[in-house]
Amino acid sequence: MAEKQKRITISPITRLEGHGKIEIFLNDDGNVDDAFFQVVELRGFEEFCKGRPIEEMPRLTTRLCGVCPWAHHIASTKCLDNVFHVKPTETARKLRELGYAAHMAHSHLIHIYALGAAPDLLIGPTAPPEKRNVVGVLEAAGKLDPSYPGVVINGRAAAQRIQDIIGGKTIHPVTGLPGGLSKGITEEQRKEIEELSKVLVDFAKFTEQLVVDEVVLKNKDYVDLITSDTYMLNTYYMGLVDDNNNVTFYDGTVRVVDPNGKEFVRFGEDNNQYLDHITEHVEPWSYLKFPYLKNVGWKGLVAGEDSGIYRVAPLARLNAADGMATPIAQEQYKKMYEAFGGKPVHNTLAMHWARIIENTYASELCLKLAEDESITDSNVRNIPTEKPTEGVGIVEAPRGTLFHHYVADENGLVKEANLIVATGNNNAAMCMDVKGSAQKLIKNWEVNEGLLNMVEMAFRAYDPCLACATHTLPGQTPLEVNIYDSKKRLYKRLSQNI
Amino acid sequence: MKTLVLGIGNPILSDDGAGIFACRMLKDAISGSCEFEDVDVEEGSVGGLILLDHILGYDSVIIIDAIKTENGKVGDIYKLGMDDFVNTLHTSSPHDVNFATAIEIGKKSMPESMPEQIVIYGIEVDRVDVFSENVTPEVREAIPRVVEMVVRDLKEAKRREQ
Structure with a gap:
């Protein structure tokens, strides 16, 4: 029987290489062209769901993530309300x-x-x-x-x-x-x-x-x-708001504001409206897709009003809303924006x-x-008294807006399932903050040692969901940065806590 | 002595669910037996401080989890005590503190509720990145073995108590 009790024999490795992996591409002069933040994806969830009774989804989706089971459970339950028309x-x-x-x-x-x-x-x-x-x-x-x-x-x-x-x-x-x-x-x-x-x-x-x-x-x-302007991106912001445009988590209207804080669009769960406003860009260098605002367009990893990149999560929600619905939070909200000298905060x-x-x-x-x-x-x-058909459920997960969209077949089994998760929404912005740090710390083939620290601070702010557990201690985010030259040949590799 | 056996992992992510499947098998094996009436068997896909919440108030805790080690042989079982603490697949998470830190916090802030003994059984696994309810054959074969080990531990503890 293989029972081993010696610590010395055991050296756990990082799950799924699920640590943050960063790919940085340099141009001919040795300066940063592009940077991508990699997440290894857990595969096949949509396929796994197909053919199962649709009412099982709120329990299945809690297994998607050990960090935020409630977010998936509630998004899924709200989605079923709409699928069953109740x-x-x-x-x-x-x-x-x-x-x-x-x-x-x-x-x-x-x-x-x-x-x-x-x-x-x-x-x-x-x-x-x-x-x-x-x-x-x-x-x-x-x-x-x-x-x-x-x-x-x-x-x-x-x-x-x-x-x-x-x-x-x-x-x-x-x-x-x-x-x-x-x-x-x-x-x-x-x-x-x-x-x-x-x-x-x-x-x-x-x-x-x-x-x-x-x-x-x-x-x-x-x-x-x-x-400081170290991590400053003037992007669009997305968040759920209530009828008074206050921040809400469970239910409301998705509101998107532009980089100047002006309302750009609002939409709800009805008629799969999210598909009219969000679409996904695919990059060969990243497993994770890049959602962006369809009606602004994909202009690459750039900020500004002409680029469809938007952000989600706490700061985005506060930027996308006009205030908080409870008194103490509202005071704190005013205090933050006063400290920064206005809205939105980038x-x-x-x-x-x-x-x-x-x-x-x-x-x-x-x-x-x-x-x-x-x-x-x-x-x-x-x-419910009606036959299940199709529906969308939207909540604000701790890390940002979460979309569940299911289609049932004539027997009430899952025919299609589409999920846009919070970290996905922030993918482009995270890449841009990584790129910003890289541009400051890589000049003419010289790579400053502070690069990993800078990247880690951006990570911590977004709290990205790296496809569940990796073996990490707080303050010791496992990171690997690969820097490539313009011919896509590996130029340098930096890593910590791997 | 109040004992908790906690299986952790994801039951729909291939081998990741090894700890959960072991706990389900254990539950079937010991349920209804008055010998084990002070043993609770639970499952969850959690780690860190949330694990801490669940072990408070028990005298003894046995955790069963999947583990991946360098050059590990799939299906091997490791029995780990608090002294040779390592991270199994779910005792750590980038969104939470790791289990060793959680234990340290527990000991500092509420020592009276902390279990005296914590043991982790780690099952060496292979596939943990594809959604499926199937586990690899070596892991399937390891599950009854780990259950047997846990039952033996529980009986041993009972004997010592008497």
């Missing part, structure tokens, strides 16, 4: 929105404390990578407030518990059905969620004060870093700040929905 009951809608807001808070908190804002800013971007992790954050923050480490764990756990109560299963939600949910919540559960939501709101306020007030705004170096590193504001909104939304006593109503499902 609307969820009012209570079901509120419960979905509540569970989903808890998911957004949970996801954002992990990013803020473990991966992005806090490790880079609280510990310092120039600190050695082994210090820039969540343990370092807890130590540094503990000096500011001794109760802090416990607060972080409790805040996250509160969000997790709300998801568990509503999701119906400990890890992967299973509750979504066309027309509603499989179960409601009791008054006792509502009260528990209300208390948990208060913890979340307090923690959100603490988080904003800690990161924004204490760390960033009091430190000129950080302000300079965030507001600085990629402001993504971290925007994420903090969204966490506040998600927390306040949880509390608002949990305070509504009618949410315990037992009417959580409208039974």
Whole structure:
């Protein structure tokens, strides 16, 4: 029996080469022509789904990604509402929105404390990578407030518990059905969620004060870093908005604003409208496609009003909206735009700040929905009565706008499935930020050593989903950069943590 | 002694689901047996801090996951303790802290709820990038073996307790 107990024999390798792989192409003078960010794709999901009962999709799609199962579950459930031509009951809608807001808070908190804002800013971007992790954050923050480490764990756990109560299963939600949910919540559960939501709101306020007030705004170096033009792309922005053009995650209208902040287009889930506005460009050097705005056009990896490249995720959502629907988040929203001197903000590193504001909104939304006593109503499902046909479901995933589109055959089995995921939407922008860093640090065949750090900071801001797990520690993003000459011959390779 | 056996992986991504399939087989093997009434068997496609949330409050935790090692032989099974910690496929993620870090945080912030013992069984796998419910033959053959090992561990723990 092959049972081995020696560490020495084991050297795990990176899954699927799922680390960030960057290809940089130089011109004849040894300066940067183009740069691509590579993601190894998990293959065959659409094929896998074909021929399965369409109502299985909300449970199948949670397996697409261990990071954001709720985003796929809810997008898929909303898609099924449309496929079955049924609307969820009012209570079901509120419960979905509540569970989903808890998911957004949970996801954002992990990013803020473990991966992005806090490790880079609280510990310092120039600190050695082994210090820039969540343990370092807890130590540094503990000096500011001794109760802090416990607060972080409790805040996250509160969000997790709300998801568990509503999701119906400990890890992967299973509750979504066309027309509603499989179960409601009791008054006792509502009260528990209300208390948990208060913890979340307090923690959100603490988080904003800690990161924004204490760390960033009091430190000129950080302000300079965030507001510098190092990662600045004036692109279009996309996000879901409600009837008042406030940021929304669960449902609403997709609104796209141009690089000047002016509304360019808005569309909903009906009639597969997304296909009228988004199409995908294919590059031979990338596995991932490049979605862009069809009615502006693909002009290559360039920013500006004439290029159809748009961005999604926290900063894009705030740029695409006019404000936040809850009071504390709205104050924080105004504060951010005042600090930058207006809208839209094009600085990629402001993504971290925007994420903090969204966490506040998600927390306040949880509390608002949990305070509504009618949410315990037992009417959580409208039974579909029509034959399933075709539909689209759109939500804002933590990393940006997520589209699910299914077509059923005459037996109610999946005939076609098309998904545009958040990281895909940001693919072009990530490549451009990589290209921008490369252009600054590669001159006339000279490659500056700081290249990997610069690329990693862009990565952290977008938090791209690299086809699930890779073997990485926070602060130690596995990266490989291949630099090619104009004849496409490998000129230099840089890597870290591989 | 409250014990959790947690299978992690993705059951629709070929060999990636090895840990999940092992847990399902284990559940069938021990369900209804009063000998194992204080053993919970769960599955999930998670890692990092979310794993931490799920192990709090248990005395002992056994994790079953897929692993890929350099020059590894598909179907081999590794038994790993906290001292020889390595990353299996799902104990780490770019969107979360790795499991060792999560354990460190747990020990610092809520030591009273942390399990005394954590063991990971890693099954050496091959294909993890294609959506499919089929696993490669060597992995299929390893699954009952790992289940047998876990049952043996559970019985051993029970014996020590008595």
